[in-house]
Amino acid sequence: MKFIATPVKGMNDFLPEQMRLREYVLKMIKETYASYGFDQIETPAMEHIENLTSDQGGENEKLIFKVMKRGAELARALEKENGELADNGLRYDLTVPLSRYYANNGNQLPPIFKALQIGNVWRADKPQKGRFRQFTQCDIDILGDESIVAEIELITATTTVLHSILSKVDIKDFTVHINDRRILKAMAAYAGFREEDYNTVFIILDKLDKIGIDGVKEALLEDGFEEQAVERYTQLYKNLGEGMSCKDFCEKLTEDFIDKNVIEGLDEIMNCCQSMVKEGVKLVFDPTLVRGMSYYTGTIFEITLDNYNFSVAGGGRYDEMVGKFNNQKVCACGFSLGFERIITILSDFDTSAITRTGEKTAFLIDRKASYETIGRTFKEAAELRQNGNTVTVMPLKKNARFQVEKLESDGYTNIKKIYE
C-alpha cells in the first residue's frame, strides 16, 4: 500500500500554533460582525455542478474541483461519448452559494437579511506563495437593502474588524477605495466606447497602477480601439490627484450618462463612513478601481494596507445575481475579508502573547507511579480546571528534558513531575 504523508498539493496542515492564531482572528471576526447584527449561516462545501458553471464565477469556473458521480450514474456517464462525469463541485466562492441559499430559504429570512459566512473554498489554481487551493473566506452580505445604508454598514463593520485585528500588531493605517461600476460605465460611454467593449476597457484600466496612464493608452490602442475614444478616455484619468471627490471627477457627465443620485449617494457613503472610522483609516474615491467580477452593478470597494502591496478586503453591490436563482429582484451588497492575507500579515509578528489564554499547568506522571498517585493527580487537575486553568496530565517520557522544553514552548509555565 502506498501512503502519502504530505497534504494534497496547494493545501495546508495547520500546526497548533497556527491554529491558535486562526481561531483567535476568527473569534474577533465573529464577535465584531455579530455586534453589527450579521447572522452567521452555512452552506455545504459542495454545490450542484450546474450552479457552479453558470457563468457567474468568471475565471474561477475554470478552477473547479469536480466531484464524480457515483455508482450507476457514473457508469451511464462513462458509456456516453463526452458524458458529464461530475454531478457536484467544490464551491470556489461564497457568493454563488449565498444566492442559492437565499433562493432556497428566503421565505424564512427577514426582509433585510444580513449574513456572515465563514467557510473554506477550493480553487485548482497554480499554487504559489500565499495562494492556496483550499482557503478560508469571510464574507458579509446584506440582501434586500437597496439604500446606501447597506454600503455604510458593510464598510464601517469591515474597517472595525480590520482595525481591531491589525491594531494588535500596531498596523492602523489603511485605505478604503470606493468607486461605482455605473461611474466606470459612464466614463467609458462618455469617451465613446461601445457597451460590448466596456469589460475589455475596464480590464486594461485596472492595470493603471502598474503600467501608468501611458501604458493604458498603449494597451487600448493595441487592442484596436479608436484613437479618439482612447484619447478622450485616458484624458479623464490624468491628473487624478489625491482626495479628488466623486463629484469633481464626474463634473463632465450629464444626466444622459449617469443618474446624479449615484454621485450624491457615493459622496454620502464616503462622508458618513469617514466620520465614523478609526484614526488611521482613510476613505478615497478611486475612479480606477475596477474589481474583477462582472456581476457587480453599483458601488465597489477595496481595502489596501498603506505599507503592504495588496488588498485585504473587497466587495460591492450586485443587484442582479440572486434574482437569477429565484427569479425575483433581490438587491445585494457584500464585503469579503481576505482572511488568509490577514493571517499571512500577522504571521510575520510574534503573536503568541496575543493568543495566549491564562495559566497552563502540566502534570507529568512517572511510569512507576501507583494507581493511587494517578488518581490523586487527576483529582488535582480537575480542581484546577474547575477554577479556569488549562491543565494537561500525561506520563513523564524517558526524554523528559525534550518533553519539558516542548511544553514550555507551548506556553506551559507550571510543569510538575510526579513520581509517587
Place this chain on the structure above:
Amino acid sequence: MKFIATPVKGMNDFLPEQMRLREYVLKMIKETYASYGFDQIETPAMEHIENLTSDQGGENEKLIFKVMKRGAELARALEKENGELADNGLRYDLTVPLSRYYANNGNQLPPIFKALQIGNVWRADKPQKGRFRQFTQCDIDILGDESIVAEIELITATTTVLHSILSKVDIKDFTVHINDRRILKAMAAYAGFREEDYNTVFIILDKLDKIGIDGVKEALLEDGFEEQAVERYTQLYKNLGEGMSCKDFCEKLTEDFIDKNVIEGLDEIMNCCQSMVKEGVKLVFDPTLVRGMSYYTGTIFEITLDNYNFSVAGGGRYDEMVGKFNNQKVCACGFSLGFERIITILSDFDTSAITRTGEKTAFLIDRKASYETIGRTFKEAAELRQNGNTVTVMPLKKNARFQVEKLESDGYTNIKKIYE
C-alpha cells in the same frame, strides 16, 4: 441556464437560528477541551485518493466522494481503459487525516500530542433522518501515550464536555460503556473460534442488544460455526448482570488468553474515571461492546444517553494505524463526539434563551430621512456597539409590521423607527 435552489442531496443549509446553536456548542467544546490541554489542528478537506482507499476506513471507503483529475492528467486517464479518473477524495473521517498529519508534522509536535480536530467529513451514504452526506466531526486524540493516562484524560474530558452541553437542557444521565478488543479476542479464543473468524463473530455479538443472546447463538450457528464453540461463547455472555466488573467477567481466562495487566488497567481506568465524573454519569464494563472499526487494538468506549436510543460519542485505542503512515510505532487513543447527534437532541428543546447574547437594538431608518439623520443614527449605533450591544441599522421597509416581527423573533428587544 439551469439553477438549482436546493442544496446537494443529503447536505444542509443552516439557518441563523441553527447556526447560533451550532456555534454555541462548538464554543463549549473548544473551551472545555482546551482546558484539558488539547491543541486544535486542521487538515484539508481533501486527501490523496491512495490514503483514503488504503483499507483503514472499512465500509466508509465505499462512500468516498471522489475528486476528478484535471487538465492533461484527466485526459490521459480517460484514454486508458479503466484509468483512475480521481486523484483526490473528500475525507470520510478525521482519523486517517490525523495519521497522515502526524507522519507529516511529527517532528514539530510534542512527544505526547493531544489533538482536537473539528471539521466536516463527507460520505455518500443513503440520506435518512439525522444522517447527512456532509457532517461535522469532533475528535480528540492522544498520540504517543501508551499508558492508561490517555484513556482517563479522554473519558473525563469527553464526559465533562457532554455534561456541560447537555445539562443546559437538563439531560444529565448518561453511561460510558467500556471494553477492550483484547478481551473480545480472548473470549473468542477461549470459546474456540479461529482467529480469522473473530471479526465475523464480533459483528454478530454487536447485535446482542437487538436480537438477544438466543439470536446471537442462532446467527452464529447459521454462519456455520461449530456448535461447541458457539455454546461456550454464548454461555459467557449470559447473565451479564448490571455492574459486573471486568475482573469477574474475565475470571475464566488464564494468562494464555490475556495479559492480566489488560484487565487490571481497564478496572483502574473505570475506578479513576468514576471518581471524577459528574453526578448522573455512569461507567460500566460492557463486554458486548464491539465498535465497528477494525483498526482498534485495545480499549474501546462509547457513551449512550440513558433516555435515548443512540450513542453520542465513541472511540478507543488504535496503536497500529499511525505507524502505517510513518513506519514508526506510534501509540494512539481517541474519542469522537457525535456532534450532529448532540445538535439533533438540543434541537428538540427551545434553546434560544441559552444561545442569546445580551441586548439587541435595531434602528429602522425611513426612506425619506435626510443624509444628516442617517449619519446621526450610525453614530448612535457606533456608541452602543462600543458599549457591548448588538445593533443593526437598516432602512424601514414598506411592510414595517412584518419587518419588526421578524426582528423580534430574532431577539431584538429594542426596535426604534427613525423618521427624521
